[in-house]
Amino acid sequence: MFSKKKKEQDEILDTIDTDMTGDESSFELEDEEASKPPKKKLPGWVIIPVAAVFIIIVAVASQLSKGSGKAKDATLQVSSVDTGNIKEVYNASGKIESENTKTYYSPVSAPIKKCSAIVGSTVKAGDVLITYDTTNLERDNQQAQLTLQSSLNASQATKAQNAKAIDAANAASSQAAEQANKLADKVNDLAGQLDAAYAQNESALSTVQSEIDANNASREKLQEEIDQYTAVMTEQQNIMDRVNAGYNGRRAEADAAKAKDPTLTSLTEEEKALVKAFEDFDKAQAAYTEAKTACDKATADLNAIKDPEYSNTEYAELKAAYDAAYAEWEAAYNAANTASADAGMTSSEMANLDISDNLAELSALTPAELVAKGKEGMKADMDGVIASVDALQTNAATQGMAMFTIASTEKVRVKIEVSPDDYEKMKVGNKAVITVGEFKYEGTLKKVNKIAIENAKGNPVIGAEIHIDNPDENICIGATAKITMTVAEANDVLVVPTEVINTSSDGDFVYVIEDGVVRKKTVELGTASTTQIEVKSGLKKGEKVVNDLNVDITEGMKATPVEKQEADASAEAVKE
Structure with missing residues (x-):
């Protein structure tokens, strides 16, 4: 264990730590493991630089300790237990799909005069996409x-x-x-x-x-x-x-x-x-x-x-x-x-005669209706994107033939894959923010499957669907969208920085300084964000918890607390 002997050593170490880490930055969790409280350890991106600085500090401290005959208390950064609001956010990505895909079939058998349906193009309800030659x-x-x-x-x-x-x-x-x-x-x-x-x-x-x-x-x-x-x-x-x-x-x-x-x-x-x-x-x-x-x-x-x-x-x-x-x-x-x-026709014969007249009228009506439908052409009945065009394969249509398919852009969703470990967080009705390039949309979790299946990588995943509440003309079917979903929220609760939490086989705990001595306190945790975590029990508002990543902490060691904000400001002054 490394012990600082003099106040100068503390100031030098804090200055170097601040210079290496800079101001605290926030980040988004990508999975459940990231949403859990981190264990007490140095961030990966500072391990190598800190190791080098550590060696230098050891040498300096060794020289300084030679001139001092008495051990000095360690100076540890602390943060105050405070109240606040926390949101746990789940991040994922998925593919945008249409919730309503419709294939349009030709109502008549006739040559195609013009086909305006082009795969990938957007259409509006009422747009004429197919016109016919109605001569026949x-x-x-x-x-x-x-x-x-x-x-x-x-x-x-x-x-x-x-x-x-x-x-x-x-x-x-x-x-x-x-x-x-x-x-x-x-x-x-x-x-x-x-x-x-x-x-x-x-x-x-x-x-x-x-x-x-x-x-x-x-x-x-x-x-x-x-x-x-x-x-x-x-x-x-x-x-x-x-x-x-x-x-x-x-x-x-x-x-x-x-x-x-x-x-x-x-x-x-x-x-x-x-x-x-x-x-x-x-x-x-x-x-x-x-x-x-x-x-x-x-x-x-x-x-x-x-x-x-x-x-x-x-x-x-x-x-x-x-x-x-x-x-x-x-x-x-x-x-x-x-x-x-007996001399005249029977009632059945008279009825059959009337039926024959009606059938003849209906037979004449059908060609008239087909002429009307042919002149009307085929129209889109919803806003969307042309997904396929079968009419391009021939110059003539037959009645009932598939002509084109429209994927609606009025009703769209994002399909995502969820780890089984995150299943309990997926509550139908959860609100989400959907980001597609520079555009953002509001979304609602509408469906979560009840079975996990293996994806292409062989990992078990659960399918879920997020309905986009406010789609517009910028929606691109098939594009990848980023999802930010609030899966848990706690308001006006005790919170501490996530980095102060330590984990052992006995559970979660923090270090506090009481009467100049470091003590362990077991805590019960709740909702966690990327920077803060809820403490349900074990601490009180205003208590000081050790928030120092640069020192090995042991229970019972003597220490002097210094607010983390003050230490960061002191280190910044030294750096300047």
């Missing part, structure tokens, strides 16, 4: 008008013929109506006769139906008996099938065992089972035969039931005469009411 469009329009007139004439002729047909049909309809009225009397007379015959027929049918109902009841009863007999036959057949399956071919053996002892008491269990099985077989066979006989009889009885037949020839003939008369009347009536409609 006018010819097509004339042909369409002639086609329209021909279609309308044909439609009028068809309607006149339809009117004549309707008149003739109306006359025929009157005759048919008279004939229908005569036939109606005959139909009404036959209807009265048919009603009387129907009543008689219904009585006879009722008697026949009663007999049929009785037969159906007998059929149901016999069918139930047949189902019961069938169930018994199935059950007995199953018993016989089981015996045959278990004792097939052993009938004689069973009969011999039973003949040997009809009481079965002396027979073996196997013999008893054999005799019992064939006894069951005989009983099942007898029951099966009995059930089958009864089932066959019930089936024969069921098949023997016959329903009575009924026919009324008189009623049938009368009904046929009525139906024929009614059909004759109905035909005459329909002829009377539909003759005029």
Whole structure:
């Protein structure tokens, strides 16, 4: 550690330091690291000169110390803790882009007469950029008008013929109506006769139906008996099938065992089972035969039931005469009411005729509109810059063909890339100053992406967009712009110069001089600018903090404070 022994040494060192550094200058932060409080160290641009001066001072101090038998306190520059306003500024650069780029498409197919769109040129809303040769469009329009007139004439002729047909049909309809009225009397007379015959027929049918109902009841009863007999036959057949399956071919053996002892008491269990099985077989066979006989009889009885037949020839003939008369009347009536409609065109046909007229009018209207659009040409509908011109590739345009593209200069933005470390500072709504050459504009942060991607250098960056609030004719799309954005602000807070802040593993701290002794004080920092930083806690207004870059400071060393402004003034006087 270098210690100054005499006041003269202090004055010489301060003079040299002031002469080397000159007046304090401000600078803008370019990234987050620059916005952090600097550590206690010499600026890079003074390291080499100061090292040389340091060696000279050491030699001078060594000579001076020989004549002094007593150590002297170091003289350290200090700055006062004061209140002030701080703005943290974020600097970046980006590319100016249009927020509204529009491609214009040709409304017509026609030769291009003149193209005034030139890439890079500025245009105003309403400027005519493309004009057409409308000769072909006018010819097509004339042909369409002639086609329209021909279609309308044909439609009028068809309607006149339809009117004549309707008149003739109306006359025929009157005759048919008279004939229908005569036939109606005959139909009404036959209807009265048919009603009387129907009543008689219904009585006879009722008697026949009663007999049929009785037969159906007998059929149901016999069918139930047949189902019961069938169930018994199935059950007995199953018993016989089981015996045959278990004792097939052993009938004689069973009969011999039973003949040997009809009481079965002396027979073996196997013999008893054999005799019992064939006894069951005989009983099942007898029951099966009995059930089958009864089932066959019930089936024969069921098949023997016959329903009575009924026919009324008189009623049938009368009904046929009525139906024929009614059909004759109905035909005459329909002829009377539909003759005029059938002779003329239907409502759908008339509607289709009107549709054809409308389509012909629309077909004629389209060429007329195209002529109007062709004569109007293509105009810009916004202020901007011509970004591309496709019309230069050909002398003729087709409908829907891309002609040129305009990038609006009324709505523009600057796209920047932000380090992920600075993401938290990017708040939508932050105000910015945009500098393009000698021109300055106001801007507002409108968008910050939610994902970081690698840029061309492989570094992760987050895209952001700053809207230019007051663009003018000097805006150049694609140009590089410098951005100065206020990202934090603190007013009426305690502030100190940024260079007095020191950093260790325990946190941030400053040196102060209390009763002639250097002490460390831990501080909590806030918003920082390029020259000052906010102190949230650890210091009070008016306290003196060491602000001396030319001396190694250690806690506990003895020192005499001198205001930095006074030291700078003293050094300037020596330099002069």
